Amino acid sequence: MSLPNLFASRISGMKASEIRELLKLLDQPDIISFAGGIPDPALFPVDAFQAAMAKALGGGNHALSLQYSASEGYLPLRQWIVGEMAKLGVPCEAGNILITSGSQQALDYLGKLFLSPGDTALVGWPTYLGALGAFNAYEPRYDRLQPGGNRSVQDYAAAAAPGRVKFAYLSVDFANPTGVTLSQTEREQVLDLAEGLDCAVIEDAAYQSLRYDGASIPPILALEVARKGDINACRTIYCGSFSKTLSPGLRIGWVCAAKSVVNQMVLLKQAGDLHTATLNQMAIAEVANGDFDEHLEKLRGLYRSRRDRMLAALETHMPAGVEWTKPEGGMFVWVTLPKGMDGAKLLEQALKTEKVAFVPGGAFFADGSGANTLRLNFSSPSQQAIDEGIARLGRVLTAALVP
Numbered sequence: 001m002s003l004p005n006l007f008a009s010r011i012s013g014m015k016a017s018e019i020r021e022l023l024k025l026l027d028q029p030d031i032i033s034f035a036g037g038i039p040d041p042a043l044f045p046v047d048a049f050q051a052a053m054a055k056a057l058g059g060g061n062h063a064l065s066l067q068y069s070a071s072e073g074y075l076p077l078r079q080w081i082v083g084e085m086a087k088l089g090v091p092c093e094a095g096n097i098l099i100t101s102g103s104q105q106a107l108d109y110l111g112k113l114f115l116s117p118g119d120t121a122l123v124g125w126p127t128y129l130g131a132l133g134a135f136n137a138y139e140p141r142y143d144r145l146q147p148g149g150n151r152s153v154q155d156y157a158a159a160a161a162p163g164r165v166k167f168a169y170l171s172v173d174f175a176n177p178t179g180v181t182l183s184q185t186e187r188e189q190v191l192d193l194a195e196g197l198d199c200a201v202i203e204d205a206a207y208q209s210l211r212y213d214g215a216s217i218p219p220i221l222a223l224e225v226a227r228k229g230d231i232n233a234c235r236t237i238y239c240g241s242f243s244k245t246l247s248p249g250l251r252i253g254w255v256c257a258a259k260s261v262v263n264q265m266v267l268l269k270q271a272g273d274l275h276t277a278t279l280n281q282m283a284i285a286e287v288a289n290g291d292f293d294e295h296l297e298k299l300r301g302l303y304r305s306r307r308d309r310m311l312a313a314l315e316t317h318m319p320a321g322v323e324w325t326k327p328e329g330g331m332f333v334w335v336t337l338p339k340g341m342d343g344a345k346l347l348e349q350a351l352k353t354e355k356v357a358f359v360p361g362g363a364f365f366a367d368g369s370g371a372n373t374l375r376l377n378f379s380s381p382s383q384q385a386i387d388e389g390i391a392r393l394g395r396v397l398t399a400a401l402v403p
């Protein structure tokens with residue numbers, strides 16, 4: 001008997017990434033790792049969560065917090081999100097919001113909602129690895145989304161035949177993995193393309209609140225609402241998350257979109273996990289209604305200083321020919337090495353000789369290209385670790401570049 005022979009065809013697209021397996025070995029204390037992508041636990045508002053959990057469980061509230069609840073999500077939390085979306089230029093109602101178990105679940109459900117095998121998803125080259133992981137289960141083809149590029153709507157449509165383009169997925173602010181932010185013009189261009197192709201736009205706003213400098217740019221959904229005057233006429237589906245601001249472990253994210261999309265996703269949610277953990281939603285709502293802005297300021301202050309430290313260290317230690325992005329927020333800097341260099345091989349070298357780690361960039365490309373790229377995380381390591389780790393990385397790259 002071989003049960004794997006019985007697995008559905010969709011499973012063949014779901015592979016453990018070799019890099020992730022390798023990165024699991026990084027727990028040794030003397031390794032400096034820029035490979036993570038997680039918030040600094042020192043910034044979790046633990047006191048506020050303790051009080052919020054106590055409130056949600058006390059005074060008879062357990063009858064609500066420990067009980068099954070609505071698939072759409074906890075209403076006070078959805079209402080708080082309505083207020084936040086309004087600040088971003090997206091007037092909407094609670095009926096436009098679905099609470100998900102992290103924004104990752106939203107990506108899975110959106111793959112399930114839109115993709116039949118052979119349909120095309122437009123994604124960046126590179127893009128968020130977890131989005132590819134979520135979509136792969138629905139057996140799509142991928143094409144490269146290049147906002148402002150010179151490909152026509154007809155060209156994108158022809159490349160998708162005999163299937164069709166169902167959506168363009170993109171991370172708009174300080175993207176994972178590149179740290180790059182889409183300009184307002186590029187956001188408008190994505191909308192124009194989606195109009196031309198008559199496809200959806202999945203706007204991944206996981207890092208939206210983590211801006212350290214520069215002026216904020218309206219979400220694609222806000223630009224579309226400005227065009228159409230009504231969120232229920234919009235093709236953009238906005239995915240938000242509390243993971244980068246409050247806690248990834250509580251697994252709370254949301255979708256803000258036209259009711260026609262939200263209502264269908266509610267059915268997927270009912271079939272998938274009934275609803276997001278009630279207690280966690282109540283705790284997040286309580287903490288979000290507290291000193292959230294003050295908390296965000298603290299978070300931004302610390303991450304900004306780490307970002308600055310990393311950019312300064314790169315300037316000091318990188319050999320000629322190496323380039324990197326200068327993100328206005330988020331958690332990542334993206335490094336491009338001279339052509340022909342291989343990030344995966346360099347990682348082996350870096351671990352062995354200098355005990356420094358990063359994520360080789362190739363895994364973020366749907367077409368398997370991008371071997372000469374790396375992703376560096378600056379939200380987890382301390383400033384001292386950043387200085388020392390980038391110096392080590394500089395030595396590894398200098399040694400690899402000198403013949």
Ligand code: PMP
Nearest residue numbers: 102103104128176206241243253
């Ligand atoms: N989108 C992006 C771009 C991310 O980087 C992440 C987390 N790494 C997610 C979505 C998923 O986050 P969560 O499910 O914790 O909300």
